[in-house]
Amino acid sequence: MRTAQIRRRYLDFFEEQDHTIVPSTSLISPDPSILFTIAGMVPFIPYIVGTEPAPWPRVASAQKCIRTNDIENVGRTTRHGTFFQMLGNFSFGDYFKDGAIAYAWELLTGDPERGRFGFDGSRLWVTIWDQDDVALSALTNVGVNPDQIVRLPREENFWDTGQPGPAGPCAEFHYDRGPEFGPEAVGGTVDPGGDRYLEIWNLVFDQFLRGEGTGKSYPLLKELDSKAIDTGAGLERIAFLKQGKANMYEIDEVFPVIQRVQELSGRTYGGGDGVSEPEDDVRMRVVADHVRSALMLVGDGVRPANEGRGYVLRRLLRRSVRAMRLLGVTDPALPELLPVSKDAMKASYPELEADFARISGIVYDEEDAFRRTLESGTTILDTAVRRVRQSGGTAITGEDAFKLHDTYGFPIDLTVEMASEQGLSIDTETFRRLMTEQRQRARADALAKKTGHVDTSIYTAMAGDLAQPVQFLGYTDATARV
Ligand code: ATP
Ligand code: MG
Ligand code: MG
Ligand code: MG
Numbered sequence: 001m002r003t004a005q006i007r008r009r010y011l012d013f014f015e016e017q018d019h020t021i022v023p024s025t026s027l028i029s030p031d032p033s034i035l036f037t038i039a040g041m042v043p044f045i046p047y048i049v050g051t052e053p054a055p056w057p058r059v060a061s062a063q064k065c066i067r068t069n070d071i072e073n074v075g076r077t078t079r080h081g082t083f084f085q086m087l088g089n090f091s092f093g094d095y096f097k098d099g100a101i102a103y104a105w106e107l108l109t110g111d112p113e114r115g116r117f118g119f120d121g122s123r124l125w126v127t128i129w130d131q132d133d134v135a136l137s138a139l140t141n142v143g144v145n146p147d148q149i150v151r152l153p154r155e156e157n158f159w160d161t162g163q164p165g166p167a168g169p170c171a172e173f174h175y176d177r178g179p180e181f182g183p184e185a186v187g188g189t190v191d192p193g194g195d196r197y198l199e200i201w202n203l204v205f206d207q208f209l210r211g212e213g214t215g216k217s218y219p220l221l222k223e224l225d226s227k228a229i230d231t232g233a234g235l236e237r238i239a240f241l242k243q244g245k246a247n248m249y250e251i252d253e254v255f256p257v258i259q260r261v262q263e264l265s266g267r268t269y270g271g272g273d274g275v276s277e278p279e280d281d282v283r284m285r286v287v288a289d290h291v292r293s294a295l296m297l298v299g300d301g302v303r304p305a306n307e308g309r310g311y312v313l314r315r316l317l318r319r320s321v322r323a324m325r326l327l328g329v330t331d332p333a334l335p336e337l338l339p340v341s342k343d344a345m346k347a348s349y350p351e352l353e354a355d356f357a358r359i360s361g362i363v364y365d366e367e368d369a370f371r372r373t374l375e376s377g378t379t380i381l382d383t384a385v386r387r388v389r390q391s392g393g394t395a396i397t398g399e400d401a402f403k404l405h406d407t408y409g410f411p412i413d414l415t416v417e418m419a420s421e422q423g424l425s426i427d428t429e430t431f432r433r434l435m436t437e438q439r440q441r442a443r444a445d446a447l448a449k450k451t452g453h454v455d456t457s458i459y460t461a462m463a464g465d466l467a468q469p470v471q472f473l474g475y476t477d478a479t480a481r482v
Contacts, residue, residue, distance in 0.1 A: 003239040003253045004347035007062045009115055010087045010233070013107050014060035016115075019089055024064045027083075027300040028309065035309050036066040040088030041204075041230045047092045048206060048228050049165055054092035062087050062235060062348075064296060068312055075285030078195055078240070078247035081254075082316065083293035085235040085348075093226035098138045100203050100229045104173060105142040108201070117238065123176040125150060125190050125197060129157045129169030135205070139171065150190050154216045159204045159230075166224060168207035174199050175241060198241070201233035249285040256344045257288035257337050264336055265327040283323040290316040290323075291337045295345065298359045299352055304366045317366050322414065334367045335360070370409075377410035378418070385422050394423075398430020405431075406438065 001009075011021050025043045029036050037043070040063035047054035063086045073080035089103065108124065110116025126144055128135045130151035140146050160167035174190050174197040182196035190197045206228035208220040236248040243251055249258065258269050261284045269284050297313045304314040317334070324333040338360055342352050352359070384400040396419050404410035416426055 001242050003251055006239050007235055007348060011060060012115060014089045017103060019058045019060040020056040022059055022061050024062055027064050027066050027297055038065055038067050040086040040232050044090055048230060057094035058091045060089040074289045075282040079198060079237055081236060081248060081289050083296050087233040087235050088231050091229035096227050097134055097205050101138040102142055104201055104203060125174045125176060127152050127157055127172045127190055132169045135171050158216055160210055164211055166206045167210035168205045171203045172199055173201040198237055200237050204230040206230060249288050253344045254288045256340050257291055258284045260337055260340045261287055264329050267327060283327050287320050287323045290320040291341045294363060295338060295341050298362050303362055318370050321367055321370055332367055334363050338363055373409050377404050377408040380404055381418055388424055395425045395427045398427040398434060401426050401431045402434040
């Protein structure tokens with residue numbers, strides 16, 4: 001089943017259950033407090049927190065999402081993309097816990113001949129809040145094995161907005177991929193970090209009015225008069241299970257880019273040809289993920305820039321180009337990859353085709369600019385290497401590494417790797433100190449400007465080091481990774 005069909009099936013099912021189907025909103029978050037749409041519920045926040053009346057009692061969508069906080073996981077776990085699609089059904093004061101659980105179970109385990117997904121119910125595990133007896137009985141009533149219902153404390157399975165207002169427990173459906181992927185869950189946990197139990201669908205029961213308090217320690221003041229249901233299922237996760245693939249980068253919407261990368265690099269995904277490095281698979285998955293995210297971001301009107309959303313886009317594109325170079329491809333790569341990603345995505349997003357001349361122009365220009373950066377940085381690096389050699393040293397100075405980073409936009413992992421090709425290391429201690437100083441300056445600036453709610457996690461999150469074989473041990477503080 002193609003990913004686009006699974007998406008259709010989800011929406012058709014909820015249409016059948018009297019939901020209004022609404023199109024995805026833009027990746028540019030309609031909520032000004034966040035940069036990107038990070039979940040299916042984002043466009044519905046006013047109806048969930050109750051600041052506006054909902055135009056419909058029940059609604060469903062397949063929402064485009066970007067999560068930069070998952071970037072370090074991309075290509076390394078089976079299940080995290082920077083771009084992904086969240087399937088969601090929502091009720092605003094209409095059906096509640098029993099209804100949401102019954103719908104999820106029916107769609108997950110129902111007959112594929114009747115448009116359901118046909119998962120084996122005996123492989124589904126569900127985590128709930130340990131006080132939620134209503135969820136417990138609703139789950140056992142529909143047929144979930146009680147031994148596979150895991151009760152977790154509030155810290156682990158409770159939703160809130162971080163301030164007084166609506167809050168409530170979750171029930172998360174996980175699929176057991178089987179003993180080949182790890183040991184069976186014991187001691188009443190489903191290890192969310194492992195590969196065996198894959199979280200596929202989160203049901204949030206927006207049930208209580210919460211009071212003041214930090215973290216999850218706040219009083220639950222009362223049951224809300226108008227309760228809401230907010231659910232999110234990962235389309236790519238369902239797709240990779242249904243398509244019998246090992247991870248979300250191998251589904252029909254993503255894998256064609258990996259195939260093209262193989263052709264361009266002459267290296268084999270899945271390794272084993274004696275030429276590929278162990279990290280090559282990760283790099284190929286990263287490229288396929290990032291190219292797709294960039295395509296979708298530019299499609300939604302984001303342009304490369306040095307701050308905000310544009311900075312995220314710039315980093316995604318640079319990381320793609322960097323990963324391609326580490327795969328041995330030094331010619332312009334994006335003109336080879338972006339059209340492949342567009343073709344893989346256009347079944348669900350036909351607008352990409354019509355807009356492709358504009359999108360590709362922006363993306364290709366950015367690669368050209370980055371290639372020029374790399375060229376000028378390389379000259380500076382060569383000079384630095386010569387200086388070290390002349391003085392009989394073995395390490396590039398921290399000042400030079402910092403200048404490369406700061407002035408020429410030269411990523412530190414690239415400096416480390418290129419220096420090591422010359423048999424040199426980097427004075428990482430000084431580099432780190434200079435980065436910290438710069439960060440403090442930036443923070444002071446930001447405070448002074450009162451920029452408000454900027455998602456600074458992007459600056460740390462986007463730093464992901466693609467050149468894993470080069471262990472840059474200089475960082476102790478993750479926030480230094482810019
Ligand atoms: P995980 O624990 O695997 O990181 P999560 O708990 O952060 O997932 P939720 O915020 O509950 O995810 O989002 C709802 C659903 O969206 C998840 O159950 C999953 O199916 C999907 N999802 C979340 N993050 C990603 C991602 N980065 N890539 C692909 N799918 C995702
Ligand atoms: Mg997560
Ligand atoms: Mg989770
Ligand atoms: Mg979750």
